[in-house]
Structure formats: C-alpha cells, structure tokens
Amino acid sequence: MAELFWLMAGGAALLWLLVLGTAFHATRIRPRSHDERAGRWLILGGGVALPLVVLTGLLVHGLALMPALRAAGDGLLIRVSGEQWWWRVTYQPPGGEPVEAANEIRLPVGRRVELELSSPDVIHSFWVPPLAGKVDMIPGRTTRLVLEPTRTGTFRGVCAEFCGASHALMAFMVEVTEPAAFEAWLDAQAEAAVPPAGALARQGRKLFMELGCGACHAVRGTGAKGRIGPDLTHVGSRLSLAAGIMPNGHKAFARWIAGAEAIKPGSRMPSYDMLPPRELEALAAWLESLQ
Numbered sequence: 001m002a003e004l005f006w007l008m009a010g011g012a013a014l015l016w017l018l019v020l021g022t023a024f025h026a027t028r029i030r031p032r033s034h035d036e037r038a039g040r041w042l043i044l045g046g047g048v049a050l051p052l053v054v055l056t057g058l059l060v061h062g063l064a065l066m067p068a069l070r071a072a073g074d075g076l077l078i079r080v081s082g083e084q085w086w087w088r089v090t091y092q093p094p095g096g097e098p099v100e101a102a103n104e105i106r107l108p109v110g111r112r113v114e115l116e117l118s119s120p121d122v123i124h125s126f127w128v129p130p131l132a133g134k135v136d137m138i139p140g141r142t143t144r145l146v147l148e149p150t151r152t153g154t155f156r157g158v159c160a161e162f163c164g165a166s167h168a169l170m171a172f173m174v175e176v177t178e179p180a181a182f183e184a185w186l187d188a189q190a191e192a193a194v195p196p197a198g199a200l201a202r203q204g205r206k207l208f209m210e211l212g213c214g215a216c217h218a219v220r221g222t223g224a225k226g227r228i229g230p231d232l233t234h235v236g237s238r239l240s241l242a243a244g245i246m247p248n249g250h251k252a253f254a255r256w257i258a259g260a261e262a263i264k265p266g267s268r269m270p271s272y273d274m275l276p277p278r279e280l281e282a283l284a285a286w287l288e289s290l291q
C-alpha cells in the first residue's frame, strides 16, 4: 500500500508540475495566439493518450499488488460473526479443534492471520482503525480480512455500520501479544471451565443452571450448551463485559444480569431484575471466577 501511495503521490506531483508549467508557458512566456495544429496535438497527446497510458499502467500495477495483500498466512484462521449486539469469535488453529470466545480478539504480533467475517441476520461492519480498513459482515456470505499486526498493544474495534438500537454498544478490544503469549492464551481458552472455588461461586453455578442461563450460553465442562449468547467458559478473563461497554468485574456482572435490557436496548439477554442481591452476587462471583 505504501509503495502504491508513493508511486501515485510522485506521479501526481509530476503531472501537476507539467500542467502548471504548460499553463505558465501559455499565459506568461508566450501569451500570443498559438499554432492550432500544435494545440490539437497537445490536447490529443496530453488529454487522451497520456491519461490512458498512465491510468492503465497504474491499474495493472495495483492489480498485481493485490494478491500479496490478501494472501493468507501460516494458517491461523479466526471466524468473527456480528451478533445482536456482540461478537462471536472462533479461533481455528491449523489442524486443531476450534476454540470459541467472544467480544475480543487476540492476535500474535508479526504473524499473518486470516479473519472470516459473517453475520446471521443484519449487516455489521468490522473495523479496528489502527489495524486495517473496515470490512462489512453480510448475511449469507463470508468476507475476508487478512491482518499482520506489526506491534504489540491493545486496540479498540467497533461496528461501523448501523445495525439497530445498540449499534453504538458493540465494541471490542484487539490485543496483540508476542506469539508465545498468544499460544499460551489460546491453549488456556481451549480448556473447560475451572470448577467453582468457594461456597458463593458454587451457589452461583447452581443458580446459573436452575435459572436456565445455559439455554443461551455455553460454559464448557458444564451442562450449559446454549449457542444464542456468548460462550462464557472464560468470561472472567476477558478485557471487558457486554461487548466492550463495561469493565470486567463482579459489580459489572451483577449490574448486567439485573439490567441487560436497559444497558443494551434490544439485546436478546433478558433482565433478571427479580433476583435478590444475594443471588446476583453469587452469579457474579462464579462468572468472575471463570478465568
């Protein structure tokens, strides 16, 4: 892209000088009337032939650069699906089992990663400004984005296509780490949920199952296998809650469970505002412990 940019910038500067030089010549150096034949040749040559040759050359050069821009890397594939209003993220390591997570993306620095973008219902647009341009997520087809992060750090991504009431409430973080840290993180994500530690967390897990939360959410290693909402197997370790709109922590868990409909209008998560504070606290304690 930089190569194409500098080529076009240089070419444009050259042509600009040529046009201004011609204008200067015609108005200042030889301001008299000009030879008609020479004028016709100038128009045909500079107005028709030159743009034809220059633009055709640029098109061919640009097309030749495109395959390298879209070529996949050494195999890590990440599927991201725009949901009502959150992000389903599935890591597909080469030759391994897929690992499901949500609402954040981790990438190894210096590696080419292919992202497959989709949506089950409406159009979203996947956009992480510091990493790449926006790519639409269109129901019924899969779009691709190939990324190669060049520095570590945490970058904010958003949905860049109006997709309904909570369009502005579906953000995510992209964390770029060293490849070894990424591999360790992915291995940990592939594990089942840790067993609850302590009475409060145990009560939280029991409540989660009794309230039917498992109809929408999956927690690997338990009976919860729902596919409608985000996979919660390691939700306590995520950088944020409710798709980038709340800090992760037991207070935020309790607030979200009790008031999901108010916090994210139109979300498919119902508000469990009938739960007594003690039960909310237990649920929050268990979810927070899912590291």
Ligand code: CUA
Pocket (backbone or CB within 6 Å): 082, 085, 123, 124, 125, 159, 160, 161, 162, 163, 164, 167, 168, 170
């Ligand atoms: Cu999804 Cu806007």
